[in-house]
Amino acid sequence: MTRRLLLLTLTLAALAAHAVTPTLERLPNTLRVVVQPTTASQVVSLEALVRYSALDEAPSESGLRRVLMAAMLDGSTAVGGASLRQTLTLNGGELDGRVHQDALEFSVTVPASATNLGLAALAEVLCHPALSDTSINGAIAQARARVGGDLDGALNVATWLSQGLLYHDHPYLSHGDGLADTLADLTPARVREAYAHYVIPGTVVLAVVGRCAEKDVRTQVNGLFGAWAGTAPPAPPILLAPPGLDGSHLELREAPVKTACVMLSFPICGATHADFLPLRVVDALLGGGTGARLFRDVREEHNLAYDVATAMPAQLAGGHFTLYALTGAAYMDDVKQAMTDELVRLQTEPVPEPELRRAKAYLKGRYLLSHQYSALQAFDLAWYELIGLGVPFDAEFPTRVDAVTADDVQRVARAYFTHYYLVVVVPQT
Amino acid sequence: MRISWLLALLCLGWAAAACAAGDIPNPFPPRELASFTLSNGLHVVLREDHTLPIVSMVVVVRGGSGSEANTRGMAHFLEHLTFQGTEKYPAALAPQYALESLGGMSNAVTTRDMTRFQASIASNQLGLLADVLAEVTLHPTLDDTPFQKEQPVILNEVQRDEDSPVTALLNMAYFLTYTRHPYRYPVTGAIDEIMGLTSTDVRAFHARWYVPSNMSVTLVGDVTAKKAQRVLEAAFGAVKGATPPALPAPEPDNAAVHTQRLHVPRDFPTTFQVMAFPAPGRDEPGKVAATDLVMSLLADGPDALLARWWQQQGIPVKRFGVEFVTTREPGRFLIWAETDPNAALRVKESTQLLLRQLAMGPLPEPAFTLAKQRLLTQFLLENETYSQQAATLAYFEGLGGGMTATQYVPTVRALTAERVQPAVPTRLLGWVTLGAAPEGER
Numbered sequence: 001m002t003r004r005l006l007l008l009t010l011t012l013a014a015l016a017a018h019a020v021t022p023t024l025e026r027l028p029n030t031l032r033v034v035v036q037p038t039t040a041s042q043v044v045s046l047e048a049l050v051r052y053s054a055l056d057e058a059p060s061e062s063g064l065r066r067v068l069m070a071a072m073l074d075g076s077t078a079v080g081g082a083s084l085r086q087t088l089t090l091n092g093g094e095l096d097g098r099v100h101q102d103a104l105e106f107s108v109t110v111p112a113s114a115t116n117l118g119l120a121a122l123a124e125v126l127c128h129p130a131l132s133d134t135s136i137n138g139a140i141a142q143a144r145a146r147v148g149g150d151l152d153g154a155l156n157v158a159t160w161l162s163q164g165l166l167y168h169d170h171p172y173l174s175h176g177d178g179l180a181d182t183l184a185d186l187t188p189a190r191v192r193e194a195y196a197h198y199v200i201p202g203t204v205v206l207a208v209v210g211r212c213a214e215k216d217v218r219t220q221v222n223g224l225f226g227a228w229a230g231t232a233p234p235a236p237p238i239l240l241a242p243p244g245l246d247g248s249h250l251e252l253r254e255a256p257v258k259t260a261c262v263m264l265s266f267p268i269c270g271a272t273h274a275d276f277l278p279l280r281v282v283d284a285l286l287g288g289g290t291g292a293r294l295f296r297d298v299r300e301e302h303n304l305a306y307d308v309a310t311a312m313p314a315q316l317a318g319g320h321f322t323l324y325a326l327t328g329a330a331y332m333d334d335v336k337q338a339m340t341d342e343l344v345r346l347q348t349e350p351v352p353e354p355e356l357r358r359a360k361a362y363l364k365g366r367y368l369l370s371h372q373y374s375a376l377q378a379f380d381l382a383w384y385e386l387i388g389l390g391v392p393f394d395a396e397f398p399t400r401v402d403a404v405t406a407d408d409v410q411r412v413a414r415a416y417f418t419h420y421y422l423v424v425v426v427p428q429t
Numbered sequence: 430m431r432i433s434w435l436l437a438l439l440c441l442g443w444a445a446a447a448c449a450a451g452d453i454p455n456p457f458p459p460r461e462l463a464s465f466t467l468s469n470g471l472h473v474v475l476r477e478d479h480t481l482p483i484v485s486m487v488v489v490v491r492g493g494s495g496s497e498a499n500t501r502g503m504a505h506f507l508e509h510l511t512f513q514g515t516e517k518y519p520a521a522l523a524p525q526y527a528l529e530s531l532g533g534m535s536n537a538v539t540t541r542d543m544t545r546f547q548a549s550i551a552s553n554q555l556g557l558l559a560d561v562l563a564e565v566t567l568h569p570t571l572d573d574t575p576f577q578k579e580q581p582v583i584l585n586e587v588q589r590d591e592d593s594p595v596t597a598l599l600n601m602a603y604f605l606t607y608t609r610h611p612y613r614y615p616v617t618g619a620i621d622e623i624m625g626l627t628s629t630d631v632r633a634f635h636a637r638w639y640v641p642s643n644m645s646v647t648l649v650g651d652v653t654a655k656k657a658q659r660v661l662e663a664a665f666g667a668v669k670g671a672t673p674p675a676l677p678a679p680e681p682d683n684a685a686v687h688t689q690r691l692h693v694p695r696d697f698p699t700t701f702q703v704m705a706f707p708a709p710g711r712d713e714p715g716k717v718a719a720t721d722l723v724m725s726l727l728a729d730g731p732d733a734l735l736a737r738w739w740q741q742q743g744i745p746v747k748r749f750g751v752e753f754v755t756t757r758e759p760g761r762f763l764i765w766a767e768t769d770p771n772a773a774l775r776v777k778e779s780t781q782l783l784l785r786q787l788a789m790g791p792l793p794e795p796a797f798t799l800a801k802q803r804l805l806t807q808f809l810l811e812n813e814t815y816s817q818q819a820a821t822l823a824y825f826e827g828l829g830g831g832m833t834a835t836q837y838v839p840t841v842r843a844l845t846a847e848r849v850q851p852a853v854p855t856r857l858l859g860w861v862t863l864g865a866a867p868e869g870e871r
Contacts, residue, residue: 042813043810082732086732090799092451092453092454094810111451111454111809152592152593153589256696256697258591259588259592289529289534290522290525291522296522300578303580303582307586328584328588357530361530361531362529365534365550366534368532369534372814372815373813374813428696
């Protein structure tokens with residue numbers, strides 16, 4: 001082992017070994033609760049993930065999950081949404097909700113002194129939402145207003161076009177936003193039915209991370225969530241993979257922009273597939289930091305672009321690996337060529353060990369540093385448990401990254417970087 | 430009311446939870462901060478916290494685009510070039526690579542008042558961290574070759590900013606409402622100005638502004654004061670001190686000037702607009718905190734006054750925001766919105782009406798108390814991690830004093846509605862629209 005490798009190993013081990021081990025308990029009503037106390041933060045983050053996927057939505061009900069989430073956040077049978085938020089705000093707390101492809105997320109962040117209040121607020125939203133006709137109709141109106149989104153700049157336009165190509169008839173297409181027509185057809189009764197079916201203890205993982213005492217949190221959680229009853233959890237959705245590709249496709253679009261965007265997207269496996277972690281290493285090799293190949297080649301060697309990056313969202317039924325660059329219209333072909341050259345290089349040449357080591361260090365370092373944020377740590381713990389990888393996956397992440405070999409990298413590059421969607425957005429002529 | 434919710438409120442004390450504001454912690458208690466100055470004048474602000482084996486460091490240079498006398502975009506160009514090789518790390522990006530290869534992260538940002546170089550890494554690598562940041566700030570090679578190579582990259586960044594209607598709009602507001610001060614110009618500079626820069630210009634800018642007495646280091650995490658002093662002296666101490674350069678003269682405040690007007694046609698179906706008002710600078714911390722609170726009152730949360738006001742007036746607004754960044758010199762309070770062209774003028778007029786009402790009458794409750802608590806909450810959440818804390822301290826340090834970060838929370842807590850009311854902006858300096866022309870404007 002070289003001195004540098006030894007140093008790296010010790011450095012990252014110091015970070016990883018410091019973390020307090022999170023504990024998972026399942027309440028009698030099957031609600032799973034993960035607690036990780038830490039004194040590193042003055043706040044406590046509470047994350048509740050509900051296993052309710054876009055794949056659970058019928059095509060005619062696209063957007064149902066977003067409406068349900070917004071209506072749940074609008075208050076409980078005991079306390080109105082405005083009062084709930086106001087009480088949290090007065091005590092330094094925030095309540096939020098997000099729709100993911102495979103889950104609904106409800107989050108509360110509070111100063112440590114208000115942990116009980118945060119838990120009580122989350123219990124109100126999850127276990128006792130009012131779901132009145134007024135709330136639901138308001139949520140439908142809000143959801144309809146946001147359909148379409150903002151398409152400022154070449155990157156947003158390219159992303160929107162790529163999503164359309166990758167997921168053209170798949171439930172992941174609308175990112176939970178729904179369509180104007182499907183939202184218009186939703187009724188309060190249907191939304192309440194969806195709540196009763198999907199938001200039950202057996203589909204929820206609650207993670208608590210921050211300056212808290214585990215025993216106190218568990219006592220409080222038992223008191224607040226223990227009596228929450230629900231039906232048996234629905235069967236998980238069939239993981240219908242997004243459509244594959246039998247050849248590569250090009251989409252060229254003019255837009256009122258000054259910068260061009262070249263975006264190359266490949267369908268890939270889902271987040272629990274064995275290839276997903278090697279693909280994350282590929283992501284770090286190509287787009288992670290200043291030592292990454294795309295940054296070095298496209299930006300530093302050829303100075304073709306300022307923004308050059310990769311992205312690969314974690315989705316259960318299958319996702320995509322995207323490479324993109326914002327560049328001048330004159331350089332589009334060069335950028336595309338540089339990107340494909342790098343992909344071919346990954347497929348044909350084993351990654352040199354020092355480069356692989358740097359990519360892994362980047363991936364692990366970023367992961368560990370990101371866990372200074374209690375909310376991110378809480379989300380990851382809940383997510384791993386929800387998707388079946390389990391709570392220990394979080395602590396094992398660095399070791400699992402270390403286990404990825406140059407052969408793994410070459411194998412996944414060959415398997416996934418074959419046919420692609422190439423989207424090019426150029427300034428209007 | 431459900432028993433559990435009731436119990437939670439009772440545990441906190443009913444009045445504290447549901448009626449009165451709870452005590453939100455100050456992320457920078459004065460007793461936890463220390464500062465010292467190296468022999469060459471480099472000032473250091475330190476927060477020792479051994480909870481995690483991590484250390485975050487920021488080097489802040491009090492030289493941003495607002496320090497540029499003639500040529501624009503130099504501070505930002507220099508920030509790019511510093512990572513293109515140093516005396517000890519001659520290869521391009523070698524300094525960042527050295528950190529990344531040990532799991533560290535680094536970044537840099539240029540604003541109107543300062544340039545910040547920040548990085549985090551495991552605390553057993555403090556020596557490397559200090560060495561890398563000292564190299565990029567004090568010993569960059571700034572050769573001609575990387576200068577020429579970096580130019581198209583920066584031009585691309587400028588074009589990207591221009592593609593964002595909101596970024597372009599905010600830049601135009603500064604341009605319209607400053608006449609002399611360099612705050613007038615975008616941080617990145619304009620394309621023709623960047624094309625006109627030379628590597629000699631950039632080297633001169635570096636020699637002038639990147640001197641220890643014009644720089645500070647903030648350090649947060651697993652490090653003792655003794656060790657910090659030793660490591661920083663070794664990394665930064667060899668460079669001799671020099672007199673900090675003089676800053677450009679402040680913008681004259683000519684209250685008699687009429688509202689400036691600019692419309693920039695773009696091929697959008699909607700109208701973007703920004704209203705620019707005068708705002709306090711760093712020398713008036715009480716007014717700065719009050720203005721922050723006005724911003725929160727107008728734009729944050731589900732009960733944001735602007736959103737509710739426009740809704741009451743029946744004016745559809747697609748999206749909006751308020752921006753107030755504390756600057757060294759008096760700054761700008763900007764309200765922007767995107768609407769259909771037929772609503773643009775009504776947004777402007779109704780916003781001015783709301784601001785006049787707020788400035789004259791008592792600020793509404795509970796909106797005022799909620800805004801105050803929200804502001805304190807945001808400050809707490811934005812300073813959860815070592816890297817966030819180091820960045821905040823550097824920001825305050827860049828404005829003239831990192832230790833003043835300890836006073837932000839007490840200052841906000843002490844604000845009353847009567848003290849905030851005068852901070853409501855009413856004097857419209859400029860109105861910029863972008864995209865489709867507003868309908869009905871005379």
